[in-house]
Amino acid sequence: MALRSDWSADSCPIARSVDVVGDPWVLLVLREAFEGATRFEEFRALGIADNVLSRRLAGMVEAGLLERATYDGGNRPRHRYLLTGAGADLLPVLHALALWGERHRPRSTGRMELVHEACGRPTQSADTCSHCHVPVTAADVSWRLPKHPEALLPLAR
């Protein structure tokens, strides 16, 4: 999924990843997917134009971040978009962005926390529990979101 330039065969792995996720909508669609969105209508909550969302979802399927599953939607078949393993492995990128945002673009109305399920404590690392020192993936972490501080949201994987 080339964006402006094609870095898919670059010798630098940062550039090869930028080729896939160096786009604001791709990152926000991923966030929604981790929060449980699967249907086109759910991703529209991002405030994204329908044609842009269609292109991004198709590109993310092509790039192997999402897989498209068909289900019976009544009059016609409908689609769900589910995180693949490669998509779920982008969680540290979102976590690194979340930690930077809380540190350098703080808001007074609440913080996002990345909570390691096993120990129940927030981690300050993108991919490791700060307390237990074990790697954490989508299966091990829940998000405490500023908009629902009372709840812990398990992540899709």
Place this chain on the structure above:
Amino acid sequence: MALRSDWSADSCPIARSVDVVGDPWVLLVLREAFEGATRFEEFRALGIADNVLSRRLAGMVEAGLLERATYDGGNRPRHRYLLTGAGADLLPVLHALALWGERHRPRSTGRMELVHEACGRPTQSADTCSHCHVPVTAADVSWRLPKHPEALLPLAR
């Protein structure tokens, strides 16, 4: 620095960070800055158009990722762009991208390694030494790049 939409006041810290770095050129300029580039001419090695580079550098200064320093360039004053603390704190984002790229977009011609200076071993985490379990920043990590596998590159900070 708004890109397409303005997420700078979003309740989600991921969106607030995406507002700043959800752009392929911003991420690649950051990579070059960590590798030691400071001058406009050095960043041009990215293959970026001059007008696009000018806009990105100005935006990154405005966003507090880079600071512009003036030096005597002979006939006229010239500028260097140096990572700020906030810019250097984006290292985990680049590391998370590097680790994902090596895992899901591998190339046979060499791997990038993130080497913890203190122990000399590569880490598989974006922000923590996998072996020593200590947080690592630009001051603690060197990059082994596929293009120069014999060398360890200390990072700018």
